[in-house]
Amino acid sequence: KRRIGVLTSGGDAPGMNGAVRAVVRMAIHSDCEAYAIFEGYEGLVNGGNMIRQVHWEDVRGWQSRGGTLIGSARCMSFRERAGRLRAAKNMVLRGIDALVVCGGDGSLTGADVFRAEWPGLLAELVAEGELSQEQVEPYQVLNIVGLVGSIDNDMSGTDATIGCYSSLTRICDAVDDVFDTAFSHQRGFVIEVMGRHCGWLALMSAISTGADWLFIPEMPPKDGWEDEMCSVITKNRKERGKRRTIVIVAEGAQDRQLNKISSNTIKDILTQRLGLDTRTTVLGHTQRGGAACAYDRWLSTLQGVEAVRAVLEMSPQSPVPVITIRENKIMRTPLMDAVQATKDVTAKIHAKDFDGAMKERDAEFKE
Numbered sequence: 001k002r003r004i005g006v007l008t009s010g011g012d013a014p015g016m017n018g019a020v021r022a023v024v025r026m027a028i029h030s031d032c033e034a035y036a037i038f039e040g041y042e043g044l045v046n047g048g049n050m051i052r053q054v055h056w057e058d059v060r061g062w063q064s065r066g067g068t069l070i071g072s073a074r075c076m077s078f079r080e081r082a083g084r085l086r087a088a089k090n091m092v093l094r095g096i097d098a099l100v101v102c103g104g105d106g107s108l109t110g111a112d113v114f115r116a117e118w119p120g121l122l123a124e125l126v127a128e129g130e131l132s133q134e135q136v137e138p139y140q141v142l143n144i145v146g147l148v149g150s151i152d153n154d155m156s157g158t159d160a161t162i163g164c165y166s167s168l169t170r171i172c173d174a175v176d177d178v179f180d181t182a183f184s185h186q187r188g189f190v191i192e193v194m195g196r197h198c199g200w201l202a203l204m205s206a207i208s209t210g211a212d213w214l215f216i217p218e219m220p221p222k223d224g225w226e227d228e229m230c231s232v233i234t235k236n237r238k239e240r241g242k243r244r245t246i247v248i249v250a251e252g253a254q255d256r257q258l259n260k261i262s263s264n265t266i267k268d269i270l271t272q273r274l275g276l277d278t279r280t281t282v283l284g285h286t287q288r289g290g291a292a293c294a295y296d297r298w299l300s301t302l303q304g305v306e307a308v309r310a311v312l313e314m315s316p317q318s319p320v321p322v323i324t325i326r327e328n329k330i331m332r333t334p335l336m337d338a339v340q341a342t343k344d345v346t347a348k349i350h351a352k353d354f355d356g357a358m359k360e361r362d363a364e365f366k367e
């Protein structure tokens with residue numbers, strides 16, 4: 001029977017467990033054996049009982065659970081060829097030549113590197129006498145498929161990453177909670193949300209909560225934004241009678257000179273210029289944890305099933321695919337195209353080409 005491994009890597013995200021469950025069950029359904037690799041690439045490099053066969057019942061109830069039950073890690077040794085050599089040996093010894101990796105762009109880049117090196121790694125293992133030619137013979141091609149697990153929604157080529165809607169749900173709940181206080185005391189709240197270099201989660205949060213003002217890295221405010229923000233907020237409060245003011249700040253927010261715009265800076269502006277009683281709330285890791293929302297259970301299951309299909313249908317020449325969702329269709333996209341487009345946005349932000357960065361982010365919906 002064919003053996004398919006599954007691992008979660010990089011930052012954890014709700015829905016990763018749903019993805020693992022779907023991969024395990026679809027593998028078994030497809031007459032394969034499923035193996036969980038614990039602690040991300042760490043488990044692949046170390047082998048032993050960090051690679052374990054899993055059965056249908058082992059993943060029961062996993063769909064709703066937050067975090068990742070098979071663990072995740074930042075694995076330095078997998079970044080080195082020597083680590084990947086050990087990983088290849090462990091996989092051949094277990095008879096695993098297919099892998100589904102659920103993680104962010106770093107993890108998926110690692111997966112791509114691993115596949116490209118695979119024939120060379122096997123040759124080296126044979127040359128060094130670690131494995132015999134007969135042992136490696138049946139495993140000449142490594143089939144890898146990526147799933148994007150990240151609360152940041154920071155991968156190009158997919159409308160949603162596994163985890164981002166759970167995080168958005170949590171952010172909305174938190175904003176609803178502070179709304180009550182803000183309304184009662186006519187206060188301002190500055191709320192910082194995660195996303196690293198990416199503003200998607202903050203943008204989704206601002207739209208979903210009807211925020212007064214938003215800061216994202218891709219579209220830094222024009223110089224003089226302090227005046228404009230204050231005038232919009234004053235209008236909302238005085239003319240429109242809004243009792244509470246909400247400003248959402250992405251953790252990567254910055255101005256046009258790439259200076260960080262922090263939640264405290266905004267709070268000080270609102271306090272000093274408008275005399276508004278303003279508080280900051282940094283949501284931090286509460287955005288990452290907790291049960292997966294309905295959408296992430298749905299998405300991770302559909303994508304996990306598709307990942308196994310993709311593994312079984314991959315030809316030796318085809319590039320590593322990542323499973324995406326575009327306009328509600330589950331699709332396969334060449335992994336490195338998506339990773340490269342993601343990197344291009346960040347590069348454009350660093351080069352202060354903000355229009356280009358916005359166009360590039362927007363492009364993922366228009367492809």
Ligand code: ADP
Pocket residue numbers: 009010011041073074075076077078079080103104105106107108109110111113
């Ligand atoms: P994320 O997947 O969330 O972007 P990281 O960038 O930290 O998180 O990557 C997670 C792990 O993936 C790293 O600890 C490392 O083991 C592996 N990895 C990342 N980039 C590479 C790379 N270029 N080559 C090999 N492995 C990598």
